[in-house]
Amino acid sequence: MSTVESELKGAKYAGTRVEQSNREVAELAQRTSAYKYGWETLIEADTLPPGLNEDTVRVISAKKDEPEWMLEWRLKAFRHWLTMEQPTWQKPDFPPIDYQAQSYWSAPKKKPGSLDEVDPELLETFEKLGIPLDEQKRLTGVAVDAVFDSVSVGTTHKDILAKRGVVFCSFSEGLRDHPELIKKYLGTVVPANDNYFAALNSAVFSDGSFCFIPKGVKCPMDLSTYFRINAADTGQFERTLIIAEEGASVNYLEGCTAPMREKNQLHAAVVELIALDNASINYSTVQNWYAGDVNGVGGIYNFVTKRGACRGRNSRISWTQVETGSSITWKYPSCLLQGDGSIGEFYSVALSNNRQQADTGTKMIHLGKDTKSTIISKTISAGKGDNSYRGLVKIMPGAENARSYTQCDSLLIGDKCGAHTFPYIEVRNPTAQVEHEASTSKISEDQLFYCNTRGIGPEDAISMVVNGFCKEVFDHLPMEFAVEATKLLEVSLEGSVG
Amino acid sequence: MLDVTNLHAEVENTPILKGIDLHVKPGEVHAIMGPNGSGKSTLAGVLAGNDAYEVTEGSASFLGEDLLDLPPEERARLGLFLAFQYPVEIPGISNAYFLEAALNEIRKSHDLPELSHKDFMERLQSRMELVNIDPRFADRPVNEGFSGGEKKRNEILQLAVLEPKLCIMDETDSGLDIDALRIVAEGVNKLRADDRAFVLVTHYQRLLNYIEPDFVHVLFEGRIVKSGGKELAHELEAKGYDWIKTEVAASA
Numbered sequence: 001m002s003t004v005e006s007e008l009k010g011a012k013y014a015g016t017r018v019e020q021s022n023r024e025v026a027e028l029a030q031r032t033s034a035y036k037y038g039w040e041t042l043i044e045a046d047t048l049p050p051g052l053n054e055d056t057v058r059v060i061s062a063k064k065d066e067p068e069w070m071l072e073w074r075l076k077a078f079r080h081w082l083t084m085e086q087p088t089w090q091k092p093d094f095p096p097i098d099y100q101a102q103s104y105w106s107a108p109k110k111k112p113g114s115l116d117e118v119d120p121e122l123l124e125t126f127e128k129l130g131i132p133l134d135e136q137k138r139l140t141g142v143a144v145d146a147v148f149d150s151v152s153v154g155t156t157h158k159d160i161l162a163k164r165g166v167v168f169c170s171f172s173e174g175l176r177d178h179p180e181l182i183k184k185y186l187g188t189v190v191p192a193n194d195n196y197f198a199a200l201n202s203a204v205f206s207d208g209s210f211c212f213i214p215k216g217v218k219c220p221m222d223l224s225t226y227f228r229i230n231a232a233d234t235g236q237f238e239r240t241l242i243i244a245e246e247g248a249s250v251n252y253l254e255g256c257t258a259p260m261r262e263k264n265q266l267h268a269a270v271v272e273l274i275a276l277d278n279a280s281i282n283y284s285t286v287q288n289w290y291a292g293d294v295n296g297v298g299g300i301y302n303f304v305t306k307r308g309a310c311r312g313r314n315s316r317i318s319w320t321q322v323e324t325g326s327s328i329t330w331k332y333p334s335c336l337l338q339g340d341g342s343i344g345e346f347y348s349v350a351l352s353n354n355r356q357q358a359d360t361g362t363k364m365i366h367l368g369k370d371t372k373s374t375i376i377s378k379t380i381s382a383g384k385g386d387n388s389y390r391g392l393v394k395i396m397p398g399a400e401n402a403r404s405y406t407q408c409d410s411l412l413i414g415d416k417c418g419a420h421t422f423p424y425i426e427v428r429n430p431t432a433q434v435e436h437e438a439s440t441s442k443i444s445e446d447q448l449f450y451c452n453t454r455g456i457g458p459e460d461a462i463s464m465v466v467n468g469f470c471k472e473v474f475d476h477l478p479m480e481f482a483v484e485a486t487k488l489l490e491v492s493l494e495g496s497v498g
Numbered sequence: 499m500l501d502v503t504n505l506h507a508e509v510e511n512t513p514i515l516k517g518i519d520l521h522v523k524p525g526e527v528h529a530i531m532g533p534n535g536s537g538k539s540t541l542a543g544v545l546a547g548n549d550a551y552e553v554t555e556g557s558a559s560f561l562g563e564d565l566l567d568l569p570p571e572e573r574a575r576l577g578l579f580l581a582f583q584y585p586v587e588i589p590g591i592s593n594a595y596f597l598e599a600a601l602n603e604i605r606k607s608h609d610l611p612e613l614s615h616k617d618f619m620e621r622l623q624s625r626m627e628l629v630n631i632d633p634r635f636a637d638r639p640v641n642e643g644f645s646g647g648e649k650k651r652n653e654i655l656q657l658a659v660l661e662p663k664l665c666i667m668d669e670t671d672s673g674l675d676i677d678a679l680r681i682v683a684e685g686v687n688k689l690r691a692d693d694r695a696f697v698l699v700t701h702y703q704r705l706l707n708y709i710e711p712d713f714v715h716v717l718f719e720g721r722i723v724k725s726g727g728k729e730l731a732h733e734l735e736a737k738g739y740d741w742i743k744t745e746v747a748a749s750a
Binding site for chain 2 (some may be wrong): 444446447449450451452453454455456457458460464465467468469470471472
């Protein structure tokens with residue numbers, strides 16, 4: 001039943017373009033069927049009028065009952081942002097963003113006190129997205145924080161986690177219940193003035209997730225945040241802060257979707273990870289924001305700053321990302337390898353079909369001795385998509401015996417897409433070992449024909465070859481996410497043949 | 499089951515096949531022999547549906563269907579199998595996954611239910627035993643890092659799992675040492691059946707020491723210039739292809 005509903009709601013968006021031309025409608029309809037999450041939840045929302053000034057920042061802070069220091073932190077970021085220019089060095093091309101034309105706050109009117117009091121409409125929304133929140137149906141092996149536009153609507157399994165001292169809650173609750181931890185760590189990995197979008201986020205961030213894994217605790221279940229953009233003409237600015245103390249470990253997963261709209265929407269998040277001595281954080285993302293239609297109309301601008309600090313000895317941070325959605329993806333999940341013997345990893349699959357553009361990669365900054373980094377990037381370009389890998393491996397003078405290995409593979413489907421690689425390597429210590437391998441290939445006719453002669457049709461053959469190409473990255477995803485990622489690739493590749 | 503009549507095909511405007519007639523009935527084994535460049539692999543490719551070749555004249559029907567009208571995957575689902583001379587690598591995809599997907603596509607086209615993963619694995623296991631293949635093949639990526647001999651044996655495994663009606667084997671013997679050749683040939687012999695035909699495309703007679711053909715055809719300059727029983731293969735082995743060339747030249 002939910003499928004029919006979602007198709008109907010998706011069709012509503014298709015309907016607004018019907019007048020334009022039959023061809024476009026046919027194409028949009030095709031896209032509608034491919035993107036399963038393009039529907040909208042009709043819910044009464046408290047939405048700030050469009051516009052951005054100091055008052056906007058004050059209102060957001062007041063809505064969240066924040067302490068004074070938090071407001072000051074935001075205002076400082078905002079004032080700094082005003083002095084900055086939006087960067088222009090990126091490969092993706094897009095028209096100027098009117099920061100006054102969007103709203104910076106939209107939240108469902110009914111404020112839930114606990115999960116039991118959440119608006120049924122919201123519960124239904126997340127259930128349709130495959131993330132049931134209520135006690136009977138919720139996922140058992142994973143705790144979920146569900147973020148809807150500007151606010152977290154609920155977090156599951158908090159009780160089980162609390163028994164082990166693990167804190168997993170919305171950022172707002174974190175600020176209320178653990179202000180000392182947030183004050184200690186917030187902005188220490190991604191400073192508020194780090195870059196244009198991080199500064200903007202620091203000024204207007206609304207919610208997000210906060211995780212704290214205390215000393216010696218192996219988190220008893222995976223933690224996950226699901227981000228849903230629902231309101232139109234609203235930006236989503238959330239922050240995630242994860243702290244793993246000495247010897248702690250955690251697997252964190254994030255997923256996201258948004259309705260299909262003709263206007264672009266900005267999603268500018270900041271994620272900070274901190275790993276102390278011997279701590280380990282695995283951070284996995286399956287990014288499936290609305291990608292726009294075949295002509296590049298609509299879709300999310302996903303401009304995100306993600307960075308982890310391996311502060312402690314032998315700490316480890318591993319980023320795995322599967323980026324199939326968004327009109328533009330622009331992000332570099334990075335690692336600061338400060339602790340001796342610390343390890344940073346980046347495994348990425350980025351797919352650009354139709355008119356999608358991606359400029360993504362990582363930065364591995366080696367500061368400590370015997371630090372290691374591994375970068376495996378797989379990009380797939382199809383249709384008129386454009387995909388860039390951009391990466392920096394930097395070995396600082398104190399990083400004795402640092403090692404880094406990079407492998408960048410690009411796969412092209414068709415002859416109208418693009419793949420680019422911009423690797424930067426900076427070595428300031430002669431004991432470093434840095435390797436870089438790169439390959440670009442077109443999907444081979446021989447491989448497709450071989451699959452065809454075994455009874456596998458052209459579209460399935462492409463998705464099989466592409467999935468094989470991505471295997472090294474998918475192997476780093478938790479099982480359920482890997483299955484999801486495989487399916488997503490299939491859907492995202494639809495229409496890439498011929 | 500296969501009726502090829504006056505088949506002409508070219509690649510990049512160069513005619514390669516210049517009127518092939520070939521009729522194969524269920525249960526038969528046909529060997530197509532010929533010197534390099536005579537059009538053997540082109541014939542195999544045209545029948546399997548490789549669009550690198552353009553058919554300019556003639557017809558080919560398979561089990562009553564116009565073969566040339568069908569895309570390669572539909573030919574495969576109908577029961578045609580091409581064992582490649584150079585099997586293709588598909589990195590990251592395991593043999594088991596690949597074969598399960600292929601078999602289920604074929605089953606779906608015949609309105610048969612998809613096999614459960616468990617049933618498929620049992621079937622794969624039994625076929626591996628039948629054609630004497632190391633069980634570790636199942637988890638290895640399709641042909642990636644395989645030796646030449648392993649790739650050819652993998653083709654035989656696919657044949658055993660997919661159970662086609664017509665198997666076209668394109669120079670399956672090339673590049674094999676004598677032991678690998680024997681294993682491959684034994685596999686084929688085990689898979690011979692009353693309702694299954696084989697077309698063996700080969701340069702050398704040695705494969706035919708292990709797989710006994712019912713018919714031998716000599717392909718030369720895009721035409722079948724001579725057909726006979728298995729003794730023709732021995733004659734070719736003894737006299738070489740020059741003998742055929744002279745005969746063709748004389749009759750022209």
